[in-house]
Amino acid sequence: MAAMRWLLLLLSLVVCRSEAVFNRPYEIRLQNNEYTDVLVAIHRDVPEDMRVVDRLKQIITEASEDLYVATNSRAFLKEVKILIPKTWTKKPEYLPAGTETFERANVRVDVPNPLYGENPYVQQKGGCGEAGDFMHLTPKYVVDKQYGEDYWGPNGKTFVHEWGHLRWGLFDEYGTDDPASGQSYPHFYRTSQGGVRPTGCSAWVAGTNKHTVTGSPCRLDPGTGVYESECRFYPDEQTNRATGSYMFMHFLSQVTSFCHSDPAGDPLSFHNREAPNKHNSLCQGQSAWDVMTQHPDFTNGANPPQKVRSTAPGFVLFEAYIAPRLGQSAWDVMTQHPDFAHGANPPREVRTTAPGFVLLQESDFRIVLVLDASNSMRGEPLRRLNQVARRFIQGTVYFGSSVGLVTFARAESLEHPVISVDSQADRDSLAATVPTTTSGGTCIGCGLLKGVEVRA
Incomplete structure (x- = not known):
């Protein structure tokens, strides 16, 4: 029990931020041509097999190089987090997960979907240019390199194809x-x-x-x-x-x-x-x-591209027509253009497109939701709080978590003691105690103290 981690969640006027953190896909970032905060997660139903982790590293490393070429040197994968399920053996090299959950993962390794079998796919609900929800890979596809490449082609290139769906909202x-x-x-x-x-x-x-x-x-x-x-x-x-x-x-x-x-x-x-x-x-x-x-x-x-290529679109005409007429090379003409003149936009060396990997493992969290039910939350704020809290309970809290619920107004109230969430009925029981009405003044300290008391 000493190793168990506690988390008090205070939801009041910051419900929008809470919703972003707990219910939306993990936020991938691209800065200086480097993708970071890419979250890959393995489902708890996948039997423990370190080949899954090793092969994920290989596939994503290949994909990073292919992505760099496919984007004309504009993007590659710099850092990827791999979330290990709590059902797997704990190892010292695994860092404890924070807000990283399987349900928020950008790439998920899970048992086959009956509609798609072993096919890699991206769940896309939006239109053109809208990001997909997540990429789905099966354990068999990940582990069996020969099988995956025989049916779908090189693993790295297949990942880039699916990345087109996931990141940029492209379609087949x-x-x-x-x-x-x-x-x-x-x-x-x-x-x-x-x-x-x-x-x-x-x-x-x-x-x-x-x-x-x-x-x-x-x-x-x-x-x-x-x-x-x-x-x-x-x-x-x-x-x-x-x-x-x-x-x-x-x-x-x-x-x-x-x-x-x-x-x-x-x-x-x-x-x-x-x-x-x-x-x-x-x-x-x-x-x-x-x-x-x-x-x-x-x-x-x-x-922009990290290195200038003489075959870049837009410069072909220089080489074919202008350069021969002026006796200058294509590169001479290009470097007189404002894009590159006087040292503008110098190339930035890319030593490797191989990403770094951070291994995380789901933690034994005990969570107490501390919800503001005072009159300051009347109307739309309460509606949003109710919506976010219910989504968190029903969609983010995974089975095996320990969760309780406290509300506060002028004084605090224990709405639901901490229980182990082991079934959908447990989730429903917690969700039913989320406040729907308000009363009294606001005593945030009362709520926090009760939350600490409940988790003790």
């Missing part, structure tokens, strides 16, 4: 039949020039169209003007030249970028706005890179 650029969401997007479409193409980005991806059952060449359906419903596109690794896109076929070795709409950029990852895929549908035909550069990570020049 391929045709799909998705029974989970009830949304389907055609695998082929007729172009404005009259031909038939596979749904994807970019249009340069090479491959063949085959019947999924017979393996024979696809036939056009006279009713639709496109290939029969059993037809699928199979990319050819050997002949493919396309460099985009991560939201289409990220597993191809040549694919290293997201589709863009810059006419002066790489034509092999130029956005195909005609393709009737989910991304084009929800993002009104914008490219993945267009959506990304409207995100706070990159908008208004935030987190």
